[in-house]
Amino acid sequence: MTRLTLPAPAKLNLFLHITGRRKDGYHELETLFQFLTLADQLHFQLVAEDVIRVSPSLPGVALQDHLVFRAAQLLAPYRSDARGIQIEIEKNLPMGGGVGGGSSDAATTLLALNYLWELNLSLEQLAILGLKLGADVPIFVYGAASFAQGVGEKLTPVTPPENWYLLVHPGVHISTAAVFSHPELPRNTPKLTANDPITDWQIHHNDCESLVCSLYPQVATAREWLLKYGPSRLTGTGACLFTCFSSENEARQALHALPSTFRGFLARGVNRSPAHVALAALTEASTGA
Numbered sequence: 001m002t003r004l005t006l007p008a009p010a011k012l013n014l015f016l017h018i019t020g021r022r023k024d025g026y027h028e029l030e031t032l033f034q035f036l037t038l039a040d041q042l043h044f045q046l047v048a049e050d051v052i053r054v055s056p057s058l059p060g061v062a063l064q065d066h067l068v069f070r071a072a073q074l075l076a077p078y079r080s081d082a083r084g085i086q087i088e089i090e091k092n093l094p095m096g097g098g099v100g101g102g103s104s105d106a107a108t109t110l111l112a113l114n115y116l117w118e119l120n121l122s123l124e125q126l127a128i129l130g131l132k133l134g135a136d137v138p139i140f141v142y143g144a145a146s147f148a149q150g151v152g153e154k155l156t157p158v159t160p161p162e163n164w165y166l167l168v169h170p171g172v173h174i175s176t177a178a179v180f181s182h183p184e185l186p187r188n189t190p191k192l193t194a195n196d197p198i199t200d201w202q203i204h205h206n207d208c209e210s211l212v213c214s215l216y217p218q219v220a221t222a223r224e225w226l227l228k229y230g231p232s233r234l235t236g237t238g239a240c241l242f243t244c245f246s247s248e249n250e251a252r253q254a255l256h257a258l259p260s261t262f263r264g265f266l267a268r269g270v271n272r273s274p275a276h277v278a279l280a281a282l283t284e285a286s287t288g289a
């Protein structure tokens with residue numbers, strides 16, 4: 001096989017507790033990750049020359065900083081021949097939206113190149129490499145909805161309900177680093193205990209939400225609008241907020257009522273990453289399983 005298309009799905013942080021800060025500045029988190037059917041699409045094509053080509057370019061992102069390019073660079077030394085790769089990205093996920101688009105693009109690149117370059121690296125090896133690119137990369141590499149601890153890399157698979165979500169982007173770009181370095185960010189939520197119902201996400205909260213709403217009035221306005229439909233929550237450090245619906249139809253009706261100042265996305269929560277589903281289908285087809 002010389003070409004491959006794989007999705008790079010969005011994630012939601014159904015809740016996000018900050019339980020402490022490490023000496024290196026990174027924060028200790030407890031968060032519940034679920035994937036969405038909403039995804040970027042990445043097209044990979046092996047080429048004879050020893051190059052890594054990524055197109056189209058992303059606004060404001062130099063090639064050397066592009067997480068897809070960096071993921072390919074990390075894997076290139078493991079090749080046994082000099083075949084290069086051409087990668088084309090259909091970007092559907094809002095950047096800086098808290099849905100992990102960059103991390104997911106990187107993880108899908110690791111999975112795809114491991115397959116196309118026939119590297120036979122384990123998911124654990126890919127996750128360790130991926131963590132160098134961002135705290136959110138390992139969850140996408142493993143591909144199972146999980147309760148995460150540490151900086152987001154200690155993962156315990158769980159199965160929250162696979163609801164329909166309306167995701168609202170209030171139109172602001174939020175820097176993860178800026179939120180995490182803010183002096184007013186709460187950092188001392190007590191750790192959950194073994195008896196806490198982890199997948200019952202609505203009883204938990206996102207520690208970034210109040211701060212982000214006070215720094216960005218558009219996020220606060222979007223939150224107020226979403227609250228008419230049910231409990232709403234910030235994902236990651238924002239800017240996107242979500243609420244859940246028991247059917248696609250109800251979610252679609254809410255999307256139709258969304259003020260034009262916001263962008264809305266309809267998606268289903270899924271406990272297995274669509275990238276893994278697609279890769280498994282491919283492997284089964286090629287082995288005739």
Ligand SMILES: C[C@](O)(CO)[C@H](O)COP(=O)(O)OP(=O)(O)OC[C@H]1O[C@@H](n2ccc(N)nc2=O)[C@H](O)[C@@H]1O
Binds near residue numbers: 031100133152237
């Ligand atoms: C907020 C989350 O999206 C929750 O899933 C992630 O923790 C962020 O993951 P990410 O975007 O992959 O983050 P990284 O690229 O590793 O880090 C961006 C910046 O966020 C801060 N950061 C990130 C993760 C973490 N556990 N503690 C932090 O303090 C660091 O200042 C870092 O410089």
Ligand SMILES: Nc1ncnc2c1ncn2[C@@H]1O[C@H](COP(=O)(O)OP(=O)(O)OP(=O)(O)O)[C@@H](O)[C@H]1O
Binds near residue numbers: 095096099102105236
């Ligand atoms: N392939 C990529 N897709 C998106 N952003 C990228 C990519 N490569 C590098 N970046 C840079 O990473 C920044 C954060 O991107 P991303 O869209 O993943 O944010 P996010 O959804 O808020 O992430 P998270 O929830 O993990 O904090 C972008 O603003 C951009 O500068």
